[in-house]
Amino acid sequence: MIMYAAFGLLTAAIAAEVAATAALPRAEGFRNPMWSGLVIGGYALSIWLLALVVEDLPVSTAYAVWSGVGTAAIAVVGVLWLGESLDAVKVAALSMIVLGVVLLNLQGAH
Template structure:
C-alpha cells in the first residue's frame, strides 16, 4: 500500500511541476490550478505514505524518481537539451539523494 501511495504522490508532483512550466509564471489560470492541485495532492499522499514507510526511504524514492521524471519530460517534450554529460549528472544527483537518505541519515 505504501509504495502505491508513494507512486501516486510522485505522479501528482510531476504533473504539478509540468503544469507549472505551462503556467507561464502563474499568469495562465488552468495550468496554475493544476500546479496547485498537483502539489496539494502530492503532499497529502506523501503524508499518508509516511504512516507506513520510513521517512528516509520514502523521500529518497520521491526525490530520485521525481528528479529523473522531470528531467526526462523536459528533454523529450519541452525541447531541453540532452547529452551524455547531462544524463550522468542526473544519475549522480539521484545516487547522491539515495545515499544521503538511505545510508547516511539516522
Template sequence: MPYVLLAAAIAAEVGGTTAMKYSAGFSRLWPSLATVIGYVLAFVLLAQVLKSLSVGTAYAIWAGVGTAAIAIIGMVFLGEAASAARLAGIGLVIAGVVLLNLGGSH
C-alpha cells in the same frame, strides 16, 4: 500499498511541476490550478506514505524519482538539452536513491 501511494504522489508532483512550466508565472488560470492541485495531492499522498515508510526512504524515492522524471520530461518534451552530463546526472540521482534504500531504514 505505501509504494503505490508513493508512486501516485510522485506522479502528482511531476504533473504539478510540468503544469507550472505552462502557467507562465502563474498568469494562466488552468495550468496554475493544475500546479496547485498537483502539489496539494502530492503532499497529501506523501503524508499517507509516511505513516508506514521511514521519512528518509520515502523522501529519497519521491525526490529522486521526481527529479529524474522532470529532467527526462524536459529533455523529451520541452526541448531541453540531453547532454551526456545531464544523462549521467540522472543516473547518479537514481543510483543515490538505490544506495539510500539499500542502507536500510535504521
C-alpha cells in the same frame, strides 16, 4: 497499510509532482488560472500522498525516493516533451541521483 500500498501511494505522489512540475511553464508565472490550478492542485495532492506514505515508510527513504525519482522523471519529461537538451553531464547527474535512491532503499532493507 501494507508496504506495497505505501509504494503505490508513493508512485502516485511522484506522478502528481511530475505532472505539476511539467505544467509549470504553461502556468505563465501563475497568470494562467487553469494551469496554475493544475500546478497547485498537483503539488497539494503529491504532498498529501507523501504524508500518507510516511505513516508506513521512513521519511528519509520516502522523501529520497519521491524527490530523486521525481527529479529524474521530470528531466526525462523535459527532454521528451518540453524541448530541453540532454548532455553527458545531465545523464551522469541523473544517474547519480537514481543510484543514490537505490542505495538508500537497499540500506533500509537491512
